Amino acid sequence: MKCRSLKIAFCFLLGLMPGIMAACGPSAREALHPSAGKLFRQRWWNHYVRALEAAERQVYDAALTDLELAVQQREHDQRMARTYGMHFIDYFPHRELGIIYWLRGNLACAREELESSIRQYPTAKALFYLDEVRKALLHQKGVRGGPPQLYLLLPETPFWTRDDPVCIGGRAVDPNYVSALSVDGAPVHMPGSQQEVTFEHCLALPQGAHRVDVKAANLLGLSTQRPVDVHVDRQGPFIVVERISDRGAEIVIDGTIFDDAGVTRFEVNQTPLPVISADQSSFSFRMSRRQPALRIEAEDRLGNVTTAHAEPADWLSALQRPMIVAVLKTTGLFERRDASAPVIRIEEWTETQTVYMDRVVVSGSVRDDRQVADLTINGTAVLPRPGAMAFFSHFIALQPGSNTITVRAVDAAGNPAQQQFCIERKLPAAMLFSERLRLTLMPFADNDATPSSDAAFQDNFVHQMVQRRRFQIVEREHLDLILQEHKINRTHLIDPATALQIGRLSAAHVFAAGSLVKTRMGIEAISRIVDTETGEVLETTDAYAEDNGLSGLKALAETLALKIHREFPLANGTVLQKQGGMIATDLGPDEIRAQRRLIVYREIPVHFPGSGRRAGSDFEVLGHARVVQCQERVSKAELQDDCSPDIGVMHKVITQ
Incomplete structure (x- = not known):
């Protein structure tokens, strides 16, 4: 006042x-x-x-x-x-x-x-x-406060989870303003300093134990760091049969179940057996020699399950005397030697299998006449303890394309056995990179016109935009060909009308144009994402830095690219209603905005041929739509000319 x-x-x-x-x-x-x-x-x-x-x-x-x-x-x-x-x-x-x-x-x-x-x-x-x-x-004011207070929302410490990705959230509070926040070294987006920040940050963590540091700093330069021990377990328990005993008409099977998260359930032919909720639990059960195939199932406290099927021959073979071969040693003495290799059985997977998932669970068993001493899956040792038989359930992340899975076992005598099969991971059509928005990057206008700084910013900005793989970036060579064909000087691209013309000629959905505003105190980068069809500005983002040097320009380009990608998330939704050429979806304003484009598709479940278990889903693209209105939890979109008349309720949408 x-x-x-x-x-x-x-x-x-x-x-x-x-x-x-x-x-x-x-x-x-x-x-x-x-x-x-x-x-x-x-x-x-x-x-x-x-x-x-x-x-x-x-x-x-x-x-x-x-x-x-x-x-x-x-x-x-x-x-x-x-x-x-x-x-x-x-x-x-x-x-x-x-x-x-x-x-x-x-x-x-x-x-x-x-x-x-x-x-x-x-x-x-x-x-x-x-x-x-x-x-x-x-x-x-001479304020001398302490560091920020961090309150993490974790169900337990250490934190056990099977989630993918793993999300860590909480609050950072400080009357002297929280100015920076990071999880595992990655900065959490904050629109300026705040006295209270609620956050959630998701990490792609593989199987195993991880130390994740959460750090908050305030404007006085004081910081708080909280380490979080995260145990990621997406694999079912490992079942090792250590002893198979002959009791006349019956066979007694003794073993141990291993799981770092703790075993909570063990069943044989749907009959529960007692277990100790710990990382190891012993078991013992009897079966008749005439017993049909057994179904064994073990579950840990996170919900990971190992399911195994064992034929009577598997158990009986372990009771037979192993094959003995006489080998003359150099000392002139004879020694008995195990000449048979372990037997590996893989559940469900055929020699070549196509899936539409980014991760799978490979289940199976391995047995040996004497003892299985080692078991590896793609080079990773998985056998917790030697035994006559072992049942496993192993989590594997897949890359797009062909993935070779190798299961190798070695018995106590050193006899190896190996099985290989191929999993072909296909990307659903709507998720293909070729379906994403095609973006042309125009040169930024510069009020200072310093060639070296312009080039440093432009090169880093293009690199950051390409690296994040959110947009199809029109290659610079293709852009140069268009400029040459239409006799347009590259310096004219800073003109909005020329940029719009080139965006359309390059068959791009959108183009990014902007400016660098330099002063004696710092540099501001402003980017505008423009729709080439309507000429409408879809999003304006900016970044600011005091440092005009090369390191400052690099950080400026990275920040600007990160903000642009944050404004164009890949969001999935469902068609709630169709009326004429309009659809309503469950995407709200937090996920989509007006004039953004949607891909409409049909989900086609894919199953394993033997068991019928789901192997993911393929997507059939039915057309495209443009969002015209966003309400609290609903958005309305206009179907484009390429849309199939079959589009209806419960079909899916994803932001293009």
Whole structure:
């Protein structure tokens, strides 16, 4: 309120300014306004542009004067503010006022102006300097607080899970503002510092034990770090049969079940047997020699299951005397030697199998006349203890294309056995990279036109956009061919109309154009994603850095690319209703926005030929749609010309 009162008094003086200017003459006017020699029509954009020039030359009184006059004519900060005709500028007078007040030490007014700018239109630059103001206020008040408090939402410690991905969430609280937050070294997105941050960050963690560090820092530079022990277990228990005893009409089978998460259930032919909920649990059961095939099932506390089938011959073979071969040793003595290799049996999988999943479970068994000493799956040792028989359930992540699975067993005598089979992982049609948005990257306009810095930013930005594989990026060579064919100079691509024309010629769905705004204090990168069909700006993102050097430009490009990808998530939904050429889906505003494109598809379940167990789903693309309206939990989309008439309720959609 005090800052606002000062402004009112200041604006009163501004009202007297024309008379003062006339009295002072041209020389005084030029000293106050550095760009007085330019065409000046006393409009808000004239005052704003002249204020930026004055601030860059550190003539802050003149800059404040023009910014206040600009605000009198146009109050709100915004991007693409229309000046006259089809001319637009990015207009942020409150932000620039806040920065000047900060530079001059007026922290209260600086905070008020920057907060006003963020309320009207948040930008990375305003958020950056608001943090600087808050930091200065804390030091000015002599605040000596502690580090942030971290509260993690974990069901247990250590944290056991079978989830994929593994998500870790919680809250970070600090009256001195949480300014940075990271999980396992990856920064958590925060729109400026906050006194309380609720977060959830998901990690792609493989099978096994992991130490994940969660770290929060505040504006005073103090930090808190909480280590989280995460145990990822997506495999069923390992069942080892250690002894098979002959009891006349019966056979007694003794063994141990192993599972790091703890065994909770063990059944033989659907009859529960007692187990100890620990990482090892012994078992013993009897079976008749005439017993038909056994079904053995073990489950751990996370819900991972191992299911095994054993034929009577498997048990009886272990009771027979092993084959003995006489071997003459160099000492002249004879020694009995085991000459038979272990027997490996793989459940369900054929020599070649096609699936539509990114991970599978390989189940099976291995037995030996004497003892199985070692078992590996794709080179990973999995046998917890030697035994006569072992039943396993092993989790394997698949790469797109052909995946060779090798199961190898060795008995106590060193006899090896091996089985190999191939799993072909196919990507459903709607998930193929070729179905994603095709994006053309245009050169960024630069108010400084420094070739070295332009190239450093552009190269890093293209690299970051390609590496994340969210968009199909039009190759630079293809873009150059189009420019050559239509005799368009690359420097003309910064023109919006030319960029739109090239975007359409390159058959892109969208193009990214933007600008680099350099000042003596830092550099701002602004990107606009434009739909080539409608010419509408789908998203505007920005990033800001104080460092104009190569490392700063690299970080700027990475931040901007990350923000763009965050605004275009791959979200899945379901068709709730179809009426004429419109569909309603369950994608809300948190997942989709107006004018975004959808792929509509039918899910086709795929099953293993033997057991009928599901092997994933293929997707048949039925067409495309464009979102026209987003409500709280529902979005409406217009079907495009390529859509099948078969589209209906319960079909699926995914953002293109």
